Amino acid sequence: MRPAVVLLSGGLDSATVLAIAQDRGFSCHCLTVDYGQRHQIELEAARRVARFLEAKSQRFVKVDLRAIGGSALTDDIAVPRDRDVEGGEVPVTYVPARNAIMLSILLGLAEVVRAVDLFIGANAVDYSGYPDCRPAFLRAFERMAETATVAGAEHGLPFTVHAPLIDLSKAEIIRRGVDLGLDYGLTWSCYDPTPRGLACGRCDSCQIRRRGFREAGVSDPTPYDS
Amino acid sequence: MRPAVVLLSGGLDSATVLAIAQDRGFSCHCLTVDYGQRHQIELEAARRVARFLEAKSQRFVKVDLRAIGGSALTDDIAVPRDRDVEGGEVPVTYVPARNAIMLSILLGLAEVVRAVDLFIGANAVDYSGYPDCRPAFLRAFERMAETATVAGAEHGLPFTVHAPLIDLSKAEIIRRGVDLGLDYGLTWSCYDPTPRGLACGRCDSCQIRRRGFREAGVSDPTPYDS
Numbered sequence: 086m087r088p089a090v091v092l093l094s095g096g097l098d099s100a101t102v103l104a105i106a107q108d109r110g111f112s113c114h115c116l117t118v119d120y121g122q123r124h125q126i127e128l129e130a131a132r133r134v135a136r137f138l139e140a141k142s143q144r145f146v147k148v149d150l151r152a153i154g155g156s157a158l159t160d161d162i163a164v165p166r167d168r169d170v171e172g173g174e175v176p177v178t179y180v181p182a183r184n185a186i187m188l189s190i191l192l193g194l195a196e197v198v199r200a201v202d203l204f205i206g207a208n209a210v211d212y213s214g215y216p217d218c219r220p221a222f223l224r225a226f227e228r229m230a231e232t233a234t235v236a237g238a239e240h241g242l243p244f245t246v247h248a249p250l251i252d253l254s255k256a257e258i259i260r261r262g263v264d265l266g267l268d269y270g271l272t273w274s275c276y277d278p279t280p281r282g283l284a285c286g287r288c289d290s291c292q293i294r295r296r297g298f299r300e301a302g303v304s305d306p307t308p309y310d311s
Numbered sequence: 312m313r314p315a316v317v318l319l320s321g322g323l324d325s326a327t328v329l330a331i332a333q334d335r336g337f338s339c340h341c342l343t344v345d346y347g348q349r350h351q352i353e354l355e356a357a358r359r360v361a362r363f364l365e366a367k368s369q370r371f372v373k374v375d376l377r378a379i380g381g382s383a384l385t386d387d388i389a390v391p392r393d394r395d396v397e398g399g400e401v402p403v404t405y406v407p408a409r410n411a412i413m414l415s416i417l418l419g420l421a422e423v424v425r426a427v428d429l430f431i432g433a434n435a436v437d438y439s440g441y442p443d444c445r446p447a448f449l450r451a452f453e454r455m456a457e458t459a460t461v462a463g464a465e466h467g468l469p470f471t472v473h474a475p476l477i478d479l480s481k482a483e484i485i486r487r488g489v490d491l492g493l494d495y496g497l498t499w500s501c502y503d504p505t506p507r508g509l510a511c512g513r514c515d516s517c518q519i520r521r522r523g524f525r526e527a528g529v530s531d532p533t534p535y536d537s
Contacts, residue, residue, distance in 0.1 A: 148374045153420050181422035182415055185459040189411040194379050196407035216464035225458045229451040233411040238442035 086112040088200040089247075090191050093117050093143070095130030097272045097294060098206030098250055101262040103138050105249045106204045108265055114198045115143040118187050120180065121151040126282060130273035137271055142198075146190055150180060184217035185226070188246065192230050195244070201236060207248040208258075223248055255297025263303055270306035283310040312338040314426040315473075316417050319343050319369070321356030323520060324432030324476055326498045327488040329364050331475045332430045334491055340424045341369040344413050346406065347377040352508060356499035363497055368424075372416055376406060410443035411452070414472065418456050421470070427462060433474040434484075449474055481523025489529055496532035509536040 089111035093099045106113050117131040128145070135143040184207065191203050207218040216222060223246045230244040231237035237244060250258050262269060274294040275284035284291050286309035298305035315337035319325045332339050343357040354371070361369040410433065417429050433444040442448060449472045456470040457463035463470060476484050488495065500520040501510035510517050512535035524531035 144378045146375055146378045148416070149372055150416075150419065152370045152372045153416070153423055180419070181461075182419035182459055185415040185418055185455065186412070189408055189415040190374070190376075190379070192411055193376065193406070193408035197379055216461060217459045219458070219464070222455070222458040222464070225451075225455040229411065229448070229455040232445070232448040232451045233408055233443045235407075235442060238445070238448070 086110060087202065088112050088114060088141070088198050089202040089204055090195045090198065090200050091115050091140070091204040092187055092191055092206065093131050093135060093140075094206070095127035095132075095134060095273050096206070096290075097255075097262075097269060097274055097297075098208060098258060099131075100134045100138075100267060100269070100272045101258050101265075102204050102206040102247075102249060103134065103140060104262055104265040104267045106247070107138055107140075111202060111204075112141045113138075113204075114194060114200065115140045116187075116191050116194050117143060117145050118190060119145060119147045120183065120186070121147075121149045126275075126278055127273050130271060133271040137268060144194065148186060148190070150183070150186070153181065182217070184215075184222065188226055189233075192234065192244070196234050196236060199236070201242050201244050202247060203230075203244065204247045204249070206250055208250045209252065210254055218251075220248075220251060223251075254300070255293055256300035259297050259301040259303055263301075268306075269303075274307070279310045283308050285309075286311045312336060313428065314338050314340060314367070314424050315428040315430055316421045316424065316426050317341050317366070317430040318413055318417055318432065319357050319361060319366075320432070321353035321358075321360060321499050322432070322516075323481075323488075323495060323498045323500055323523075324434055324484060325357075326360045326364075326493060326495070327484050327491075328430050328432040328473075328475060329360065329366060330488055330491040330493045332473070333364055333366075337428060337430075338367045339364075339430075340420060340426065341366045342413075342417050342420050343369060343371050344416060345371060345373045346409065346412070347373075347375045352501075352504055353499050356497060359497040363494060370420065374412060374416070376409070376412070379407065408443070410441075410448065414452055415459075418460065418470070422460050422462060425462070427468050427470050428473060429456075429470065430473045430475070432476055434476045435478065436480055444477075446474075446477060449477075480526070481519055482526035485523050485527040485529055489527075494532075495529075500533070505536045509534050511535075512537045 091113045093115040115135050236242045274290045276288040276290050277285045284307050317339045319341040341361050462468045500516045502514040502516045503511045
């Protein structure tokens, strides 16, 4: 089995990506990045998902992006509620260069486990305001990876950033995961959980998740506050 | 004054880069990355250098690359002594994807302080075995940066990765820094300091530093063990 490295956040999208990569026959080494996000509850979800899907390995790396700030997820900026998620502008939950940072760490892991296949749950449908969720970024990252690494620069191996969800709606993602036997009750999406550990139901991520389950005709296992 | 972001490790090279960037009239925001390297003494050196050169700001970001391993600097692999540093092969002190990771975090800081000029002390002369110290990598990173960010993807701003030391010998770097008034006694290079805080004098980094001062005809302020 060929090795692959998978960014696994604990959210719905990356859990589906792991299920897809396993289904394609890759031996999956997962990377879960703790970047100082408010929703630490996501990290526990990532652990449950990796165990449930029997990933080959899982590593946790801390990067304290709060030292840089600039986002509602890492700084003292309020997470918006009931925002129009169709608006298209860059939301305050955008973390500057987040996918570049996380994919670069994933690239380091790829060098260590000798993988040239990277998997990420980037999605250009629901996250159209995030530049680092678009195909142009992923292609530019592949070129960069080939020059940054021993595998690429010395051995001429091409890197592929697989983003199997890039063009899918949330409902399509959910149906794909259900087909692969994924239990979405293990995943977590809310940016702003209540102290008692309920999903707020009103942040961008909750809004998008709820609508996805509704449109997929699948019952949503998430415990919402409202 | 235009803002710039500067990777500042506490070593000789990045201290010189900061002095050059300040001399070119940039207002410099420094990023010091604690990636779990053995030589924590470097971080204190970075603090001293930023203060001495009156940088606009300095941020410290932790990224625990020990969770990934694969290098003598972040794993339980011995730092080599008295190695032939002219050999050209990739040394065990290579940290997988290190410059991609550090430049990506620097890119996040650039977004926050609204800078499009990034400075790094990459050098293709003494670090010819490190793929991520070569011009091809830096150019590929610029292209990636333009697709990864709001500044690049939404506002069409080009990013420049400045590597003013890329073609310089260590002696030339030292002479440049001395001309700019830099005190190299504030900097630290050794990969493997003794418990009493002396430089080992025998790792790749000490060998290259010593020879640089000798060739520059400048007295080396470093306290060596041997």
